[in-house]
Amino acid sequence: MTMVASAPAMxxxxxxxxxxxYLRGIGKTxxxxxxxxxxxxxxxxxGDFLSLLGPSGCGKSTALRIIAGLSMPTSGLLDWRGKGxxxxxxxFQEPTLMPWANVFDNVWLPLRLRxxxxxxxxxxxxxxxxxxRLSGFEKAMxxxxxxxxxxxxxxxRGLVTKPRLLLMDEPFAALDEITRFRLNNDLLDLWxxxxxxxxxxxxxxxxxxxxxxxxxxxxxxxxxxxxxIDVDAPYPRDExxxxxxxxxxxxxxxxxxxxxxxxxNAGGGHDGH
Amino acid sequence: MTAxxxxxxxxxDPEEARRARLAxxxxxxxxxxxxxxxxxxxxxxxxxxxxxxxxxxxxxRPGLVLQTLYNDAGLLFSSLLVTLRITLLGLLCAVVGGVGxxxxxxxxxxxxxxxxxxxxxxxxxxxxxxxxxxxxxxxNQTAKLLLCAWIVAFFPIxxxxxxxxxxxxxxxxxxxRLNGASRWQxxxxxxxxxxxxYFLGGLKIAGGLALIGAxxxxxxxxxxxQSSGLASRIIEAGYRLNAPRLFAALILxxxxxxxxxxxxxxxxxxxxxxxxxxxxxxxx
Numbered sequence: 113m114t115m116v117a118s119a120p121a122m123x124x125x126x127x128x129x130x131x132x133x134y135l136r137g138i139g140k141t142x143x144x145x146x147x148x149x150x151x152x153x154x155x156x157x158x159g160d161f162l163s164l165l166g167p168s169g170c171g172k173s174t175a176l177r178i179i180a181g182l183s184m185p186t187s188g189l190l191d192w193r194g195k196g197x198x199x200x201x202x203x204f205q206e207p208t209l210m211p212w213a214n215v216f217d218n219v220w221l222p223l224r225l226r227x228x229x230x231x232x233x234x235x236x237x238x239x240x241x242x243x244x245r246l247s248g249f250e251k252a253m254x255x256x257x258x259x260x261x262x263x264x265x266x267x268x269r270g271l272v273t274k275p276r277l278l279l280m281d282e283p284f285a286a287l288d289e290i291t292r293f294r295l296n297n298d299l300l301d302l303w304x305x306x307x308x309x310x311x312x313x314x315x316x317x318x319x320x321x322x323x324x325x326x327x328x329x330x331x332x333x334x335x336x337x338x339x340x341i342d343v344d345a346p347y348p349r350d351e352x353x354x355x356x357x358x359x360x361x362x363x364x365x366x367x368x369x370x371x372x373x374x375x376x377n378a379g380g381g382h383d384g385h
Numbered sequence: 386m387t388a389x390x391x392x393x394x395x396x397x398d399p400e401e402a403r404r405a406r407l408a409x410x411x412x413x414x415x416x417x418x419x420x421x422x423x424x425x426x427x428x429x430x431x432x433x434x435x436x437x438x439x440x441x442x443x444x445x446r447p448g449l450v451l452q453t454l455y456n457d458a459g460l461l462f463s464s465l466l467v468t469l470r471i472t473l474l475g476l477l478c479a480v481v482g483g484v485g486x487x488x489x490x491x492x493x494x495x496x497x498x499x500x501x502x503x504x505x506x507x508x509x510x511x512x513x514x515x516x517x518x519x520x521x522x523x524x525n526q527t528a529k530l531l532l533c534a535w536i537v538a539f540f541p542i543x544x545x546x547x548x549x550x551x552x553x554x555x556x557x558x559x560x561x562r563l564n565g566a567s568r569w570q571x572x573x574x575x576x577x578x579x580x581x582x583y584f585l586g587g588l589k590i591a592g593g594l595a596l597i598g599a600x601x602x603x604x605x606x607x608x609x610x611q612s613s614g615l616a617s618r619i620i621e622a623g624y625r626l627n628a629p630r631l632f633a634a635l636i637l638x639x640x641x642x643x644x645x646x647x648x649x650x651x652x653x654x655x656x657x658x659x660x661x662x663x664x665x666x667x668x669x
Contacts, residue, residue: 180563225565
């Protein structure tokens with residue numbers, strides 16, 4: 113909590129930090145016999161923005177749920193480093209807000225469940241709402257908000273406990289492109305300010321390249337890690353980066369790897385769509 | 386370009402105007418129409434009595450019923466109070482019992498599997514058929530009637546609340562687990578609020594059923610016991626061919642049912658209006 117980061121986030125790519133978590137040989141087989149994930153090794157470092165990219169059925173959501181502790185691995189282990197398992201923030205694919213509670217109460221929830229009173233939580237919740245650009249919406253009910261605003265509330269809720277690790281499961285998949293771009297920009301800003309580690313599940317090459325410093329491309333049936341790509345473009349990344357030749361080249365590279373991962377199974381008799 | 390635009394907007398106008406006119410008419414009609422039809426029906430009723438010279442002990446004229454309602458007010462309203470007390474107490478017991486059992490069911494699936502059949506048995510067996518047994522086992526008159534009202538009213542609350550408690554968003558449950566929520570926190574902050582719309586739907590049905598249960602129980606008990614609710618007034622009036630009082634008592638029961646329905650609807654609206662789809666104002 114009191115860790116002071118001396119390196120300014122502005123200069124170049126983030127220096128890769130200390131290891132936070134190793135996935136060692138993680139596998140998951142459901143009771144119906146489906147193997148969602150097989151023998152997965154992954155290193156997550158402090159300060160990473162890591163994307164899990166792959167076709168549906170590649171186990172990326174399963175991996176995220178295992179890291180969150182919502183699901184138990186069938187084999188392998190989670191090796192937490194440093195202070196051991198940390199507080200985790202989770203952002204679901206849908207905003208998943210409590211419809212009967214207003215924005216403030218929704219963001220307050222994780223703190224409330226830890227016994228923090230409304231008054232104690234107020235400064236944290238308010239400042240976080242300000243940073244996701246929702247100041248003044250404390251009293252609004254979820255149904256009064258647009259899809260993008262609901263997602264902002266959901267992100268604020270994920271960050272309210274100041275977790276070291278924020279897990280996001282295709283959070284922007286249901287949003288229109290304009291809203292998604294804005295949320296991508298704002299998410300990166302937040303990541304640089306708050307200095308949390310992020311694991312971001314997506315099936316969008318463009319999104320993963322724009323956001324992450326590392327992309328883990330996964331293959332399906334069974335779900336496994338296919339290849340890792342380092343995205344060496346410097347932060348902060350903005351609209352200029354989005355239209356740059358560098359970005360286009362990185363997207364082309366990632367698309368190529370993803371296509372390879374998708375076609376792995378095509379030769380083996382399995383039909384990928 | 387502009388010519389077609391203008392033509393387009395001109396072509397649209399009458400349709401929009403018609404739609405607005407229709408909406409205005411509908412707003413007024415929603416209130417005026419039922420009232421007018423009711424008045425017409427009462428007038429027809431009155432005319433039938435006069436034209437066919439029906440004696441008042443067969444079918445009293447509406448005016449006479451109204452007068453009886455006024456003349457016998459003391460008797461009828463004290464009876465109404467008795468029935469109302471049984472109804473509301475029965476409803477209260479149904480809420481406590483229904484919600485309590487539903488909460489028990491969500492704490493343990495085994496409990497639900499074991500006990501739900503009993504609830505269904507209680508629900509599907511006609512109360513009139515059970516009453517003789519209750520009559521044998523229970524001495525206290527109020528307790529008898531209360532038990533009947535409760536049996537009839539508690540099932541919709543139980544089944545609706547159980548459904549509601551089991552329909553919580555899976556992701557929200559995960560979120561609570563992730564944040565180390567206790568069972569109590571999960572129930573109080575997540576499951577009960579999520580079940581609220583379902584519970585309120587059950588309450589609306591149960592309100593009417595509690596009244597029916599109270600009246601039916603009194604009917605069955607009335608022939609064997611000494612009750613003083615509206616049902617016994619109806620039986621009494623029936624024996625004496627006092628049709629005006631019979632009608633007056635009937636009207637009071639119907640009005641009570643309507644008031645209970647409106648009250649539960651209002652409660653439901655007040656609780657849900659800020660968040661639930663069912664309470665949202667419809668927009669054109």
